[in-house]
Amino acid sequence: MIDVMVNLLALSLMGFIVWWFWLSRRHLKQASGSAVIEVVVENGIYSPAHIEVLQGVPVRLQFERRDPSPCAEKVLFDELGVALDLPLGEKTALVVGPLAAGEYRFSCQMQMYHGSLVVK
Numbered sequence: 001m002i003d004v005m006v007n008l009l010a011l012s013l014m015g016f017i018v019w020w021f022w023l024s025r026r027h028l029k030q031a032s033g034s035a036v037i038e039v040v041v042e043n044g045i046y047s048p049a050h051i052e053v054l055q056g057v058p059v060r061l062q063f064e065r066r067d068p069s070p071c072a073e074k075v076l077f078d079e080l081g082v083a084l085d086l087p088l089g090e091k092t093a094l095v096v097g098p099l100a101a102g103e104y105r106f107s108c109q110m111q112m113y114h115g116s117l118v119v120k
């Protein structure tokens, strides 16, 4: 029984790896058509905090953390299930999408810093 479970686990892991590489290659191909947005994290805010992109293109969000507060440590996208670590003084990129139209909010882990990504 445990053998079967281990096999299943290994199979799903392999599936995930295949999916991951296929997806990253897709992103590379579409990189020329992606929206690149730089977001600076400083003084308790994301700027810009309100971002609009067009539907159907992948989005590359580049967070630059200048804020030493522990609040700026992570940025969470609840709707996307993404939690991104932001090392101080560095730029960290998140590539998502293409996304369905809608609003995707992001915040710090304590919901004090806020922003939104609107896909139209």
Ligand SMILES: [Cu+2]
Pocket: 070, 071, 072, 108, 109, 110, 111, 112, 113
């Ligand atoms: Cu916070």
